Amino acid sequence: xxxxxxxxxxxxxxxxxxxxxxxxCPQFKDALxxxxxxxxxxxxxxxxxxNLTFIDSSGLGVILGRYRAVQARGGKLFxxxxxxxxxxxLKLAGMHRISEFxxxxxxxxxRA
Amino acid sequence: MMKNWIELVFPGTSINVSFARAVVAHFAAQLxxxxxxxxxxxxxxxxxxxxxxxxxxREKEGNVVIRAxxxxxxxxxxxxxxxxxxxxxEVAQETGYTTLPEERMGLGLTFMREYMDELHIYSEVxxxxxxxxxxxxxxxxxx
Numbered sequence: 001x002x003x004x005x006x007x008x009x010x011x012x013x014x015x016x017x018x019x020x021x022x023x024x025c026p027q028f029k030d031a032l033x034x035x036x037x038x039x040x041x042x043x044x045x046x047x048x049x050x051n052l053t054f055i056d057s058s059g060l061g062v063i064l065g066r067y068r069a070v071q072a073r074g075g076k077l078f079x080x081x082x083x084x085x086x087x088x089x090l091k092l093a094g095m096h097r098i099s100e101f102x103x104x105x106x107x108x109x110x111r112a
Numbered sequence: 113m114m115k116n117w118i119e120l121v122f123p124g125t126s127i128n129v130s131f132a133r134a135v136v137a138h139f140a141a142q143l144x145x146x147x148x149x150x151x152x153x154x155x156x157x158x159x160x161x162x163x164x165x166x167x168x169x170r171e172k173e174g175n176v177v178i179r180a181x182x183x184x185x186x187x188x189x190x191x192x193x194x195x196x197x198x199x200x201x202e203v204a205q206e207t208g209y210t211t212l213p214e215e216r217m218g219l220g221l222t223f224m225r226e227y228m229d230e231l232h233i234y235s236e237v238x239x240x241x242x243x244x245x246x247x248x249x250x251x252x253x254x255x
Binding site for chain 1: 168
């Protein structure tokens with residue numbers, strides 16, 4: 001699994017490529033935590049999941065954990081280009097209630 | 113009669129989670145199965161094997177055994193570890209329940225139940241846990 005994390009203004013944008021599961025999530029979790037710790041102004045988490053080929057509850061746990069951190073800052077959670085299967089997994093985990101499915105990161109950045 | 117089976121034995125480590133779901137998905141693909149059904153199976157197997165690694169073995173080492181079989185339209189997947197076991201299966205099946213709240217969502221069994229048609233759990237403390245999952249693959253019209 002490969003990922004890229006960028007901070008633009010108050011948004012942290014994480015682009016994921018590959019499978020996010022029990023084995024790959026610790027590295028992603030550490031990178032997200034570090035980025036949030038060093039950018040205390042970040043409120044919104046934007047996950048570009050267009051090229052994310054697999055996610056299970058281990059991966060969702062990492063995302064939910066980081067969301068809880070920005071929730072205290074009044075932040076929001078966005079998923080960019082989630083496939084129908086990805087949306088189904090997110091809905092089953094109840095994450096559709098705390099997030100928005102959007103078509104592009106620009107859409108989120110333009111709201112700021 | 114269409115019938116086949118496989119058995120896998122591998123160390124219960126996180127690096128083998130993706131291997132396990134890929135192998136079972138390849139096996140299931142021998143059936144007339146949709147991509148959505150394959151994704152369901154991959155999630156269910158990933159959750160079951162992750163549970164073996166995280167809860168079954170925790171800091172200790174041990175093997176995971178997967179037996180997958182199908183007969184006509186019935187696909188059965190058994191995932192077994194020989195680790196710590198589950199003290200209370202009913203409580204463990206509650207959505208959101210986890211013994212590791214800092215790291216886990218407690219959704220593993222919920223996902224398995226949702227993505228498969230049947231889920232049966234057998235466990236004994238310090239003996240191990242066996243999860244039996246069944247998915248019916250409906251016959252489809254060609255073309």
